[in-house]
Amino acid sequence: MAVLAIARDDVSAEFFDGTARGELLLRKCLKCGHINAPHIEACIRCASPELGWQAAGGTGRVQTFAVVHLRGDPPSRLVVAKVGLAEGPWIDAQIVDVDPDQVHIGDEVTLDFETPEGGEAVPVFRIADR
Numbered sequence: 001m002a003v004l005a006i007a008r009d010d011v012s013a014e015f016f017d018g019t020a021r022g023e024l025l026l027r028k029c030l031k032c033g034h035i036n037a038p039h040i041e042a043c044i045r046c047a048s049p050e051l052g053w054q055a056a057g058g059t060g061r062v063q064t065f066a067v068v069h070l071r072g073d074p075p076s077r078l079v080v081a082k083v084g085l086a087e088g089p090w091i092d093a094q095i096v097d098v099d100p101d102q103v104h105i106g107d108e109v110t111l112d113f114e115t116p117e118g119g120e121a122v123p124v125f126r127i128a129d130r
């Protein structure tokens with residue numbers, strides 16, 4: 001199933017510079033060291049706005065997910081999940097190359113990237129070998 005295109009803006013530019021290099025960048029707090037999700041503007045532990053970037057290691061687990069049914073001929077389905085990264089933060093991403101009926105909460109996933117036509121490279125996940 002196709003990955004939907006996303007366009008960058010001023011706020012997301014550094015994040016998408018990272019995805020273009022094959023890195024999922026997280027926000028590391030420069031004050032307390034907590035690893036935050038990429039879209040965070042202040043640390044969720046100490047509220048400091050002083051945040052750096054750190055690349056995720058690329059593993060995580062499905063915390064929850066939804067199957068989106070798309071109109072078309074034939075109709076198709078895609079899986080959108082909240083993935084809990086090994087570093088702690090949860091991010092929203094598609095799970096690709098999987099039968100939606102075979103996705104389970106708790107599945108191990110690994111990071112990859114896809115670049116849909118007309119969009120930025122976006123992080124996606126694949127189910128790790130069972």
Ligand SMILES: [Zn+2]
Binds near residue numbers: 034
């Ligand atoms: Zn902090």
